[in-house]
């Protein structure tokens with residue numbers, strides 16, 4: 383999900399670097415650190431890099447709601463790197479835009495469980511095979527173990543002994559957060575719906 387009507391382009395904040403602050407344990411930011419961006423309405427909106435989040439705060443486009451304990455040092459200023467920021471003005475999100483299907487997303491939705499037998503899934507399967515006109519969409523793709531996938535092959539469910547544990551659906555709108563990151567930081571949890 384990308385905000386549709388906001389300009390993220392960073393303005394100049396001079397040459398800066400990330401480093402430990404008074405409360406930090408030392409070292410630089412973990413390379414995979416990300417910052418959760420909330421809309422002005424507190425709705426989760428996007429995930430950005432620490433640098434981009436710092437720019438939003440310095441530009442007064444966003445306020446920091448929670449800190450990371452690490453600091454961004456620029457020429458004349460030092461800013462605590464936020465873990466959650468809230469935009470000061472509301473971004474209009476196109477509600478019609480669905481979460482793009484991805485292998486990772488299917489695994490998150492199906493809890494990495496084969497939707498035919500309940501074993502650990504290693505593959506994704508098109509319920510209606512693509513060769514039979516099945517689409518590559520949330521409603522037609524499920525997580526599957528390799529044996530089930532191979533055994534089902536290019537057949538319709540009605541032609542096999544297989545049945546679905548659950549009907550595949552488009553994930554709820556906000557679960558994109560758990561699809562986007564491997565690990566949801568604790569600081570984000572108060573701002574996310576329970577399902578995310």
Ligand SMILES: [Zn+2]
Nearest residue numbers: 496499527530
């Ligand atoms: Zn299976």
